[in-house]
Amino acid sequence: MRAVVLGATKGMGRALARLMAERGDALYLLGRDRDDLARSAADLQIRGAAGTVGFTHCDLLDRASFAPALDAAAAALSGLDAVVVTAALFAPQETLEQDGDLRDRMLAANFANTIAFCELARERLLAAGGAARLCVFSSVAGDRARKPVLLYGATKAGLSYYLTGLDHKFAAQGLKTILVKPGFVKTGMVAGLQPPPFAGEPEPVARAVLRAIDRGTPVVYAPGIWRWIMLVIRSLPRAVMRRIAF
Amino acid sequence: MTLIVNEPLNIPLAHESLSAAAPLDATEAAEPLSELAGWGHYPVVQGRERRSEDLERVTRGAVLTRGLGRSYGDSSLPPPGRHVVAGSPLADRLLAFDAATGVVRVEAGFALMNLNRLFFSRGWFTPVTPGTHYVTIGGMVAADVHGKNHHVAGCFGEHVRSVRMRVADGRIIECSDQHERELFRATLGGMGLTGHLLEIEFQMERIASPWIWQESEQVADFESALEALEEAGKQWPYTVLWSDLRAPGAKIGRGLLMKSRWAEPSEAPSAPPRWHRAPPMPFFLPSWALQPWMVTIGGALKFWMHGARRRTGIVHPETSFYPLDVLREWNRVYGRRGFTQYQAVLPGPHSHPRQRRFLETLRARGGNVFLCVIKDCGPEGKGMLSFPKPGVSYALDIPMDRNTQALVDALNDVVIAEGGRIYLAKDALTRAEHFRAMEPRLDAWNAVRRKWDPHGRLKSAQSIRLLGDRA
Numbered sequence: 001m002r003a004v005v006l007g008a009t010k011g012m013g014r015a016l017a018r019l020m021a022e023r024g025d026a027l028y029l030l031g032r033d034r035d036d037l038a039r040s041a042a043d044l045q046i047r048g049a050a051g052t053v054g055f056t057h058c059d060l061l062d063r064a065s066f067a068p069a070l071d072a073a074a075a076a077l078s079g080l081d082a083v084v085v086t087a088a089l090f091a092p093q094e095t096l097e098q099d100g101d102l103r104d105r106m107l108a109a110n111f112a113n114t115i116a117f118c119e120l121a122r123e124r125l126l127a128a129g130g131a132a133r134l135c136v137f138s139s140v141a142g143d144r145a146r147k148p149v150l151l152y153g154a155t156k157a158g159l160s161y162y163l164t165g166l167d168h169k170f171a172a173q174g175l176k177t178i179l180v181k182p183g184f185v186k187t188g189m190v191a192g193l194q195p196p197p198f199a200g201e202p203e204p205v206a207r208a209v210l211r212a213i214d215r216g217t218p219v220v221y222a223p224g225i226w227r228w229i230m231l232v233i234r235s236l237p238r239a240v241m242r243r244i245a246f
Numbered sequence: 247m248t249l250i251v252n253e254p255l256n257i258p259l260a261h262e263s264l265s266a267a268a269p270l271d272a273t274e275a276a277e278p279l280s281e282l283a284g285w286g287h288y289p290v291v292q293g294r295e296r297r298s299e300d301l302e303r304v305t306r307g308a309v310l311t312r313g314l315g316r317s318y319g320d321s322s323l324p325p326p327g328r329h330v331v332a333g334s335p336l337a338d339r340l341l342a343f344d345a346a347t348g349v350v351r352v353e354a355g356f357a358l359m360n361l362n363r364l365f366f367s368r369g370w371f372t373p374v375t376p377g378t379h380y381v382t383i384g385g386m387v388a389a390d391v392h393g394k395n396h397h398v399a400g401c402f403g404e405h406v407r408s409v410r411m412r413v414a415d416g417r418i419i420e421c422s423d424q425h426e427r428e429l430f431r432a433t434l435g436g437m438g439l440t441g442h443l444l445e446i447e448f449q450m451e452r453i454a455s456p457w458i459w460q461e462s463e464q465v466a467d468f469e470s471a472l473e474a475l476e477e478a479g480k481q482w483p484y485t486v487l488w489s490d491l492r493a494p495g496a497k498i499g500r501g502l503l504m505k506s507r508w509a510e511p512s513e514a515p516s517a518p519p520r521w522h523r524a525p526p527m528p529f530f531l532p533s534w535a536l537q538p539w540m541v542t543i544g545g546a547l548k549f550w551m552h553g554a555r556r557r558t559g560i561v562h563p564e565t566s567f568y569p570l571d572v573l574r575e576w577n578r579v580y581g582r583r584g585f586t587q588y589q590a591v592l593p594g595p596h597s598h599p600r601q602r603r604f605l606e607t608l609r610a611r612g613g614n615v616f617l618c619v620i621k622d623c624g625p626e627g628k629g630m631l632s633f634p635k636p637g638v639s640y641a642l643d644i645p646m647d648r649n650t651q652a653l654v655d656a657l658n659d660v661v662i663a664e665g666g667r668i669y670l671a672k673d674a675l676t677r678a679e680h681f682r683a684m685e686p687r688l689d690a691w692n693a694v695r696r697k698w699d700p701h702g703r704l705k706s707a708q709s710i711r712l713l714g715d716r717a
Contacts, residue, residue: 009299010299011299014299022364039339039341039353040339042339042340042341042342043339043340043341046340046342046343046364047340047364187336188297188298188299188300188336191296191297191298191336192294192296194278194280
């Protein structure tokens, strides 16, 4: 498989890219920090990625960087079988309420710009034909509005809505959209937060996601138990949601 | 204040606004604390481990970096009055590997388990491994770990070519035998107190096959066990003695001697060994669950079930090197009371009466030892404060109770009188004056530290308790 990954240097993206490298996939990395990308490329190369692991600059806050980055990836890999997006911004609700600038950037990066990136990826994957895959990390936070992740969850709700629609519209043309909804996973993103019960580790999550990419599963909850947790939370009445802190 | 990114984006991190010298504790107030302990679960402190893929960021201003927390005592704990330590395990990338020479460079949080998983099938192995693979390479340097092959391979530090580290004033320095040699040698076995390890470059060993050829045999008592261990070391690269200190009367110290080497390709199975993900011990057993009589019976069973005949054959490298890793978090078996591992080396020869004196002290004190592992130590290496010296090393697992402190004190008296020393990575109970008496090297090591850290910024709970640092 020839895959381009936006967000492979950290967390779940790092774990997923490693699994792909270790089974011999060809990879191309997109991200902001060139040094960091070079280090991840070396890591994936040593782990067994096919060919040379290339990388280039791509910043979710800079839309102009999207098309050139995707084109560079397609050129380096001689085509694309999969585009994976794990990058996003996160900050606690209180921080986002207080810092308007940061809030604007988070809203732009996680919603509008991620969708802009996916649109460019979709065009290229469809044009290439074949069994193209677009795998994007949303979050269980988008399944039901909850107090501690209200603003973050809103961007993820919008993103999930969009990805579901992509599946409806383009599945018939061969584009497999994989919407990933991680629960609480112990990555650097949430370091400093107290892990709740059922918190997951990046590697098992990455395994589940890779299986879904291979099979073309439209929606993945990871760890899987979060499917049932969210089923319960979605069914809670408003009066309860107003009271609980969760 | 916490803004956390999952992919590097152009947003300044709150931490980055701190100057290099500002203590991390300036931001401590906002963070919830939790229990922090070493592998022995004694002592336990309130603290927080700050982990990030970006180790350079989280080590800025930090007092100490913690890896996977496999040191037994207080080596990885913050000093009194401080709460936050940096955590390395998310900084776990392979940075370079030369398939021709076996030189590898990794970020400090890279786990030995992953090194093994990735390189076994390619014919490379770490030249020195401790008894667990749930350790970071950074931790292996900081403790300058040794293994069953110390008598031939020395400590891990002998195979380290260079390290990249953040020193106390915030600078990042690459050091080796060629560059800043003094700092390099103080860092091998320096318990992370000379600087924060960021990257390590070391030489791996070519192995003939990914399987182990092992011979094991019963040894009848303490003296014949030590004799057999010494003899085995002349021929075998890996030797270790499991010793039953709960056996009755003159049989005390009987045990099983394990000798092993890498199997030749002609002996080894054609398929490479499979690495299993071990199941975790899901909770702490009650402290009373593991009783001494169970260990006594278990030890006798282990001895008798082996049988009097010598056993030979191919074993899985995991079984050979990491027998306890089959159950992750096995330390919870001891319960919340915790346990300590007391490890000391006594100078050779193996037949010297001092070895018996150590055993008799243990017996006279009613030493409640649940596991005793005896190994050969070879010559001292580069590390200024590394543990091994030529002789016999004893590692004793002892559940914590009200007698443990007195037992450790009594054993330390013997160790001092006989010219031995203890292993910092295991220690939780040694007294500062005892350590000073057994470590004439301490002043020279501290002098190097003071040169690089004149204000005493880097410290741990252990360095305050034992090494003369001020809180």
